[in-house]
């Protein structure tokens with residue numbers, strides 16, 4: 001047993017600062033691997049290194065193919081291939097696929113920026129290589145021009161933003177001519193800042209919540225241009241990161257971007273005054289015009305040019321009024337609550353005031369009723385605008401779905417132009433893809449042919465790794481040799497390398513990991529092409545660990561960037577998300593068994609990550625639409641929202657569940673074991689509960705602490721301090737002075753340090769220091785918890801039956817105590833948690849899978865819950881459940897996956913009558929959203945389901 005926690009924490013008054021948050025600290029929750037990895041920021045020069053690093057090593061590629069060749073010609077060929085893919089040559093006579101695709105990219109870009117010079121668009125494509133990159137580049141470049149223009153022009157009403165260019169394709173002749181002439185005067189105006197620190201400070205004032213070093217990096221990347229950096233940050237930042245000043249800047253920019261504002265100013269319809277900025281029309285960022293109906297809605301919100309709005313101003317006002325009126329008349333409570341500043345209470349008031357027969361009537365009622373105001377009327381315009389954006393997005397996604405379905409249907413009906421893919425011949429012959437995996441491979445290929453990125457969201461253990469490898473193998477066979485990047489959690493790195501080697505030894509794999517210095521050598525070799533590889537495998541934290549790592553993956557032109565356990569990208573405002581977004585890849589593929597966790601917004605986050613070109617212009621509308629909590633889960637609003645999300649995700653996500661496709665997989669059975677607390681534990685729990693009830697008054701932070709305190713006691717009393725009373729600690733602290741290491745310490749300070757430790761930590765100290773060894777706890781006390789009573793019996797029975805157990809806990813200290821129980825029962829076990837060195841992990845897994853005498857595998861949910869295979873066990877015990885049920889699902893499925901031959905039993909230990917009871921209920925509710933999202937839509941009787949996977953299946957004759 002390891003007492004490193006105790007020692008870390010037990011500073012014995014050696015002048016160290018006491019941790020200020022004992023509650024969460026002494027019950028150490030496992031921190032993700034990523035946090036433990038090296039975070040050192042170095043002064044390694046940006047790659048390619050100007051010189052070969054000292055002690056230059058040639059990097060060994062993990063697996064070289066049979067036909068492995070280091071020959072220069074091959075190298076040159078590869079470089080040519082990359083160059084071809086990334087160079088736009090409009091006049092080329094060579095009609096290759098790559099160039100065609102670039103041509104399409106150019107056309108798309110032109111559609112988005114119709115008023116921009118071809119040469120500028122070409123430059124954007126050349127310098128970025130992907131459409132997404134080029135769009136971002138254009139937004140930055142032209143956005144900056146816009147800033148410059150704004151600075152230069154006194155008459156802001158005349159300015160037309162480049163964002164509007166995107167929106168108003170082919171509609172704004174007048175604006176176009178203005179902007180074209182203005183462009184010429186913009187060049188070079190970005191470099192007016194001399195003092196870098198001053199610029200940094202200024203930017204920091206705008207984004208007080210962002211890390212200064214990150215801001216520095218953004219500035220560095222954009223030649224220290226404040227405006228460009230600001231634009232980029234505004235584009236990608238969460239509004240929480242932005243200071244009020246920064247927010248004002250966004251509003252300003254949005255106002256000046258909306259040509260309608262120039263017309264209507266702050267004057268409302270019918271002359272009613274309108275709050276400043278209300279005219280800001282969020283939906284105007286939408287990029288295309290899919291239907292006439294949408295167009296008509298658009299025009300209502302000031303999307304037309306000055307000229308247009310001029311001519312039909314009154315008509316528009318009338319139409320808009322009608323729409324607002326009907327919205328406020330018919331919208332549900334949830335929909336009304338979407339209006340900025342409209343609480344549920346206000347929404348109820350609005351409903352009570354109905355009917356609103358005429359505009360004047362509505363206006364009167366709103367202005368005369370306490371709590372309501374005309375702001376809410378104007379606010380509803382924004383909601384309508386947001387709806388339009390979502391509607392457009394849905395239409396686009398629906399169109400893509402139809403296009404893909406059509407492509408597959410063609411094959412089914414005999415048109416073989418698409419072709420179907422069988423198992424790539426370079427995959428190991430010993431291994432056979434399962435039928436549903438072949439469907440997955442075909443789906444991925446279809447996306448690829450349609451130049452789309454995607455999310456393979458099969459349930460855990462169905463072989464997403466294998467499908468991704470097959471897909472890369474297929475690309476290789478088709479001549480696309482990479483480079484690709486696979487980003488994985490640290491705990492699955494070795495497994496990926498192994499699977500790649502096992503399934504497709506031809507693919508050359510380079511593992512990008514190691515110390516800062518090691519990675520510097522790797523970067524040198526990669527960028528100078530002194531190493532030959534098709535795939536780089538790295539971890540989430542190392543790909544973005546420091547500026548040099550990030551720079552590598554921005555410079556390296558990747559074909560595919562694959563992200564395993566892609567749900568790690570569910571938060572679009574996280575720094576990790578933003579940094580990984582900058583990876584320079586033509587396509588992205590996310591692999592996740594749990595795409596939908598807490599809410600639909602997380603799913604949208606994943607979609608935005610893979611297709612920023614499609615989604616990033618609507619992120620704020622998406623956020624609003626999918627993050628708002630519904631007051632009633634069964635409401636039409638909620639059902640509609642789910643249906644919208646389904647339609648949006650349909651073309652980009654493939655999800656199969658085990659029960660559908662892996663019929664031969666033995667069943668998984670869940671068992672909830674309610675464990676009554678031990679007598680002492682119950683006493684302690686009640687007293688803590690009473691104390692906490694008094695001390696909390698609704699503060700969220702305090703509530704979290706309370707939850708943690710109660711969970712600790714529900715799990716094991718030793719996670720608190722109850723046995724080591726104050727008197728005992730005073731005595732122990734004096735005795736500690738007898739220790740040679742502490743003879744000159746201060747007993748009072750020792751006492752203070754001991755006071756914040758848990759009983760279990762103090763027991764660890766007593767084991768370590770002879771002067772206090774008599775204060776060690778008895779084994780009866782160590783094993784005295786309700787859960788242990790149940791666990792003891794359970795383990796004995798399982799052992800007798802020959803079952804093998806994987807036991808998860810979220811807390812490493814809890815695992816320490818479970819170790820005592822296992823030793824006491826003479827059971828063999830191995831353990832893996834966040835502190836287990838990477839190199840040891842795969843050996844531990846192998847040991848367990850091969851040495852059948854090892855009865856238990858102890859794992860922390862965070863370090864061991866993802867991506868590993870433990871099919872040699874058939875029982876999963878969740879000692880303590882997670883607040884996020886998907887983390888538990890991930891853990892359970894370490895055993896329930898391809899390769900499992902026995903039925904799997906999942907036992908959840910729940911401390912009866914405690915906070916865990918409530919957690920379990922809430923978790924069941926949380927899992928419902930996923931069910932709703934994955935439930936198949938009922939088709940018409942007798943109709944063939946237009947589900948792509950089903951169609952592909954038919955096409956393959958499976």
Ligand SMILES: Nc1ncnc2c1ncn2[C@@H]1O[C@H](COP(=O)(O)OP(=O)(O)OP(=O)(O)O)[C@@H](O)[C@H]1O
Nearest residue numbers: 432433434460461462463464465466593867869898
């Ligand atoms: N067709 C197959 N033949 C033999 N073994 C397979 C096949 N498909 C998958 N496996 C094995 O099944 C196990 C689970 O596959 P894999 O790890 O790819 O699943 P996954 O869906 O990525 O799981 P997770 O979501 O947990 O990461 C692996 O050990 C893999 O080698």
